[in-house]
Amino acid sequence: MDAALLLNQLFNGISVASIYLLAALGLALSFGLMRVINMAHGEMLMLGGYLAYLTLIWVPGAPGILLAIPVAFVGAAAMGALIQLSLIRRLMNRPLDTLLATWGVSLILQQAARDIFGAIGVEVRAPDWLNDSLQFGAVVIPSARLFIILVTILVLGALALLIRRTRIGLTVRAVNQDRMMAGATGIDAGRVDLVVFALGTGIAGLAGVVLALLGPVTPSVGQSYIVPAFLVVIMGGLGSVLGTTVAALLLGLFSALAQTVVDVSAAQMLLLLFVIIFIQVRPQGVISIRSRALDE
Amino acid sequence: MSADLLELRGLSSGYEGSRVLWDIDLAVAGQDILALIGRNGVGKTTLLKTIVGVQAASGGQILLGGQDMTALPSHRRARAGIGYVPQGRHIFPHLSVAENLDAGLSACGTRTRGRRVPDYIFDLFPKLHEVRDRKGGFLSGGEQQQLAIGRALAGAPRLLLLDEPTEGIQPNVVDQIEQALRHAARELSLTIVVVEQYLEFVWRFANRFAAMRDGRIVKEGKTSESKASDVAAFVSI
Incomplete structure (x- = not known):
């Protein structure tokens, strides 16, 4: 295998990791804080994808992509807030019921997308500069993938600042570390739950915009990313931002490098094997939730 | 309306x-300091939690x-002026001392915006200023107790509930905590309910x-009219 191919695949791996990470962050955040698993999380990606599609019909070109990012974020966050207020909040401490109810939401949203946009995917027309690629000798870097990595770095940076430097971040960490005491110091834990859940679904909406740049948006697009996203969350240590980031990179790079040796479906199998072995060796994940949780 | 806080x-x-x-x-008048005493398991901690x-x-x-307050969630009660220093302190372990106070x-409540932790908390507990960048989980028991009291005072409470503030703390720190509580009670017109097994401390x-x-209150009175040794029967086993 030559070095150029390896570099290309490394780069692909990082961009795949970026999507996994954007898809997984919301799952990790809400599991870390509320011990809630949202089965409709994949549909937030789908929603973000369709919102990007609609935005780009309305405003074509580069401004459309830049506009699609806040539109998808706000749209998916609003949907997340609705799900949190109408279902998850009412099913507190009932994890199995939450799983079932959010799975139902997932089915409803997929069918709604099928009815509105049709079962066949819609193609987002990315501006030309995103279809370009940068070439360094034999290494070819598609602009769209570079854009994805950039968006992910910005999201991670903004999230880290929010959690570490702001008042709302302080209340999130306090609730995460001691929910009872947070309430007794005057922190509205229910509101913190809502904000974190909406933030997580909003980030998934962003992931949807990014996906729309790579391929068609279909009613079931979320399903193909939700499984790797769950793997990332489990490997990352259930609720840690740093752990989730490391796990996303590991999985993204592993699957991209595996694809240089074997075909795509065999690479998927190897990926699952890798996760199983990793969890056997380190069941607590990359970062143990008991020691650090949302702090990192 | 009664004059009881x-x-x-x-x-x-x-x-x-x-x-x-x-x-x-039970009625506690404004600026009273009430000692809630009794053996283990009689419901003192549950009463504070309730x-x-x-x-x-x-x-x-x-x-x-x-x-x-009966139907309000705990954060609304905290905002109404109830400060709580629980048994075991419940310091946020991965937050720094400064963040715990924040x-x-x-x-x-909504008056939080732009507010800073009042300086008098560091005057009461100078030790907290020294360790302000340290994580709460790495403090000694005495430091954690001071932090828990400081954190409750930062919320400008009218009523302060303390659950065994001297438990597992060395005598010189107990003295410091006593001085700080006396001072805070006087300067901030606080009303205090303190659960305590250590009668000599609380009688002071x-x-x-x-x-x-x-689970019932069986005797009430003024500390000046009953000696600590007379009520010791309620505490000893």
């Missing part, structure tokens, strides 16, 4: 079917300054006491 009327509470508190009636709202009342009423400001600064047995 805290009033409990027929308050009951319990865990999953077993009742812990039975028809508690007043704070981290434990639900199964019957009766909790009034703060005449306002009914979290305490949440009890100021409480002006009233209530003794509990089996």
Whole structure:
């Protein structure tokens, strides 16, 4: 295998990791804080994808992509807030019921997308500069993938600042570390739950915009990313931002490098094997939730 | 409206079917310091938790300054002026000392914006200023206790509930905590309810006491009129 191919695949791996990470962050955040698993999380990606599609019909070109990012974020966050207020909040401490109810939401949203946009995917027309690629000798870097990595770095940076430097971040960490005491110091834990859940679904909406740049948006697009996203969350240590980031990179790079040796479906199998072995060796994940949780 | 800051009327509470508190009636006047005494397991901690709202009342009423708190969630009670220093301190372990104090400001509710932790907290507990960048989980027991009191005071409470503030703390720190509490009570016109096994400590600064047995209040009075040794029977085993 030559070095150029390896570099290309490394780069692909990082961009795949970026999507996994954007898809997984919301799952990790809400599991870390509320011990809630949202089965409709994949549909937030789908929603973000369709919102990007609609935005780009309305405003074509580069401004459309830049506009699609806040539109998808706000749209998916609003949907997340609705799900949190109408279902998850009412099913507190009932994890199995939450799983079932959010799975139902997932089915409803997929069918709604099928009815509105049709079962066949819609193609987002990315501006030309995103279809370009940068070439360094034999290494070819598609602009769209570079854009994805950039968006992910910005999201991670903004999230880290929010959690570490702001008042709302302080209340999130306090609730995460001691929910009872947070309430007794005057922190509205229910509101913190809502904000974190909406933030997580909003980030998934962003992931949807990014996906729309790579391929068609279909009613079931979320399903193909939700499984790797769950793997990332489990490997990352259930609720840690740093752990989730490391796990996303590991999985993204592993699957991209595996694809240089074997075909795509065999690479998927190897990926699952890798996760199983990793969890056997380190069941607590990359970062143990008991020691650090949302702090990192 | 009565002049009592805290009033409990027929308050009951319990865990999953077993009742812990039975028809508690208790009135604490503004700026009183009430010592709540009794053996282990008689319901002192449950009573504080029920007043704070981290434990639900199964019957009766909790009034703060005449306002009914019974149906409010704990964060609303904190914002109404109830400060809580729980048993075991419950410091946020991965937050720094400064952040723990900042979290305490949440009890100021919508007035939190732009607020800073008042300087007098560091005057009361100079040690906290020294260790302000350290994580709460790495503090000694005495430092954690001072931080827990400081965090409650940061929320500008009217009523401060303390659960065994001297438990597991070395004697010289107990003296410091006593001085700080006396000073804070006087300067901030605080009303205090303190659960304590260490009678000599609590008799030095409480002006009233209530003794509990089996989930009920069985004796009340002024600390100046009963000697600590006379009520020791309620505490010793």
